[in-house]
Amino acid sequence: MEVSTRYPHVIIIRLAPEMMLKAPATRKKFQKALRSNMQEGLERAGIEFDIIGHEGRMQVHTSDQEKALDVISRTFGVASYSPIDKIIDGGLEAHKEAAVELYKELVTDKTYAVRIKRLGNKKKFTSVEMERHIGGCLRPFAKKVDLDNPEVMIKADVAGDLAYFYTQKIAGPGGFPIGIQGNAITLISGGFDSVVAAWYLMKRGAMNDFVFCNLAGGAYERMVVEITKVLCDRWATGTRPKLYCIDFEPVINDLRANTAPEWWQVILKRQMYRAGCEIAKRIGADALVTGEALGQVSSQTLSNLNTIDEVSDIPVLRPLIGFDKEQIIKDARMIGTDKLSEKIPEYCALNKRRPAVKSGRNTIAKQETKMDFSVLTDMVEGCKIYDMFDVTDEDIAQHSVFIEEIPEKAIIIDCQPESLYDDWHVAGAKNYTAGKLMNSLRELKKTQPYVLYCPFGTQSAVLAERMQKAGYEAYSYKGGIKQLKRMFPNGAELDEE
Incomplete structure (x- = not known):
């Protein structure tokens, strides 16, 4: 007998294994965060739904399966999910009849296999027994059974007399629900690296706000706002991220006028770190996140990173430190920001001829003695703040041509x-x-x-x-x-x- 539900579609959600390994109290906290984040994402998508806990998993019952699947696919803490073809009550005989009705045409002239997952404590049959019974009912319609590499894989989660039939098990993003690991500030430039770095921190459960040090005017700012908006709309479900835009042109003018060219790249990064740390202090963020990868550019050598780190009074996190560019671009493609990021020119290269690849903290500190740090303070104080979920298409659209x-x-x-x-x-x-x-x-x-x-x-x-x-x-x-x-x-x- 088919089970009727309030909504026409049901999606089973499996929680990330790391969450299930936590102590009961911690696991409960994580599950609550995941449920809250998913609920906010579904509400923002404008669909009707119920979220139900069931046998250590979650079920989303909804009127719009396509939109719900899109939200679930981008919610951290989800290991995998499956749109349910039908829910059948009545025990093994009812399950066998339903399997034939659902899948006889699907397996016709194809190889197939049946996999059963038993849930809960009420188990009249083992998983293997159920697989043999249900699989045997489909044998007359198919080419043959292939347990190793079937053309059609039929699955069912069985709890008591209820069977949830499905053919798709789709990998989710995994990780932890955003919000359980505190808040971080990401220095974002709009390029591939900083966006991907922010995504990895989100995946580990950290909320992200963003600091953008604008080196090139209004058009550049609009491009970064758009990229940050896409990142947040797609992946920051359950949070209210903000983007702090700081005009860095006066800061660049100050360091150009008062420091030697070979040190400009290192000093510029130190000024960006100082700006990020000041915003972090305002909002209570616990760490500074950057997209730096070891050796990618002159300021990202071990020597220069050591010199740059000196000015940060909070931990500096570099999720991409061992990544190569190919992997970073691949991740940006998955995140959905690659086409936007590839339009961002290189603005940080102030001295393209002979930038220093080694530096010392004392040397750079001596260079900075001639600088006017009130310039940076004033720019941070006057920064423009965007609430990313309040940003409209008009806000990020390029000015009329x-x-x-x-x-x-x-x-x-x-x-x-x-x-x-x-x-x-x-x-x-x-x-x-x-x-x-x-x-x-x-x-x-x-x-x-x-x-x-x-x-x-x-x-x-x-x-x-x-x-x-x-x-x-x-x-x-x-x-x-x-x-x-x-x-x-x-x-x-x-x-x-």
Whole structure:
């Protein structure tokens, strides 16, 4: 007899083995956290559901199986899960009839096997006995039984007279429920490494807030907000992560002016650590998390990491310290942020010629004596804070590619052919054809806005959008040259004044 439930779909959830090995009181605490996180994720997905504890597992009864499976697949603490094909009551004979009804077409002309998991203490038959009985009922329809590598695997969890039939056992993310291991601050740049590092801390049960040290202006910030939003929406169920955005341009200017170039990379990282530690102090975070992998860049040698660690007054955690780049990118693909992270340019390389691969704490401390640390303090105090679950699509969308006013200090780029540029252009505008502009992007700074124009505003819009995707704050002047001539009636004549 089929068991009717309030909702049409049931999903069995198996808890991560590490949770089951804990002492009873600890296990109960972890299970409560998992249930709470899953409930919040399902509610955020906007579906109807019940969560039921059953024989050391959980069941989600829901009206929308697809959405529920998506939430469960990204909830830490879940070892595996199975969408149930049917729940049958009535003992072995009823189970045999149900198996034939459910799976006779599925096993036709295929090899198959049956696996039974007995739950609870009421066991009229052993698992092997049930497998033989149910498997035997399906034998007339199939090619043959194959216990080692079947084309179809039929499974059932049996508790008393109840059997939960399914064919899929899907691996979950494992780990611990987020929130049971305290709070950490992740220094996030938007690249592959820091995002993956944050994910690994979440998997071990730590809540994550984020500190972003912005080295390249508004477009870069929007890209990092978007990446952090995707990470949190997908994986931070049960928490309320925040992103602290700190303008680091004045900090960079200070260290460039007052320290030797060979030490810039190390000093920049020390300033980032100081910023992260200050935010951690505000919110009571227990550790600083980075995406550093040993030897990946000059600041990540053992010598330089030792020098950088000096400024942190909380533990520094590096989940990726032994990873290679290929593994990190593979993990980013699984997490769902790889396509966004690959658009993030390298901003931290202040000195690309001869960055130091070895340093001493005393040497760097001496270099820093000329710096003005009130600059960093002021930038941290004035940081912008995003609550990631309150961030909207409008917040993370790139600015409209079109603009009707030219921002102060904007660089104006004329996208006309050179002959038309000579006939008329806005005073001070630099002439770049489309090809020349794309080939010259690396020569352009990312710390100030750009306004592009062309005869009709169409080609400049395409180029501005490409620049935005590359991390520049770029716009196309709406209305093109016709509108600009009203704004600048003297045009190129102003160049001569």
